[in-house]
Amino acid sequence: MCGRFTVKGDPAKVRKNFRLLSIPNLMPRYNVAPTQDIAVVGLGKDGPNLIQMRWGLVPSWSKDPKAGAPLINARADTVAVKPAFREAFRKRRCLIVADGFYEWTGEKEQKQAWYITLASGEPFGFAALWERWRPPAGTQGEPILSAAIVTTDANDAIAHIHHRMPVILDPADHAAWLDPSATPDRLAGFLKPLPSVSVRAYRVGKTVNAVRNDGPECVAPLDAAA
DNA sequence: CCAGACGTTGTT
DNA sequence: GTCTGG
DNA sequence: CCAGACGTTGTT
DNA sequence: GTCTGG
8 A cells, every 4th residue: 555655856857757847846755644735747738737636535526525534545456447536537647746655564563664766766656546526515615636546466576565555657658647538458557566676665763654754764764774 | 217325445 | 442633 | 654632511 | 426226
């Protein structure tokens, strides 16, 4: 699964990897948590554009955005048919800007966090969906743009940590993923685990556990050797 | 036909 | 334990 | 995802 | 929005 991630930055690389028209103004984030604002790349009239959304998809028909667990992940194998996701999967695919994510092993006192990045260290896009929620007529509330990360089986490099992982797209596939006319078969082809050779994972301290911590210490290797 | 329900994942 | 907030 | 809160009444 | 139940 994927319940925390980073966008440490280098906005210039983000611009390059997502083919944005300008360098985005991104604050370095070391501990992005569900319900927080995230940077999402969608397909605008003039190409890819970056906007801010909330992590945790709220179905358009939801009566109350706070009702139910936040939909932070969507399984690749069912995203096309689940009521909460299928329409977004068909019409509102997007990329969530990141450069690493966390997974945990163990429980309670023995809980151990791991930090996973590309071997290249480059920023990347999670395959994601977005949705627009509007408050029902006559009720309080502001419209909410929200998104969920598609997950798939873990690759061999991180299977010892967790059996699921977020879908990370090859930049070469970004345009095709965002293409409104993409066929279901084509899309399914993108929703695969990243090759093991292209990821790195190492243990980190418990700083990341608390959402209030959002600095470089979150990604500091636990082992001196790492 | 209309009314009303419908969120998900990963864990054990 | 369960739910909420981040 | 994890951390932390989560009590009610009656009275002023 | 789409699907199910009546």
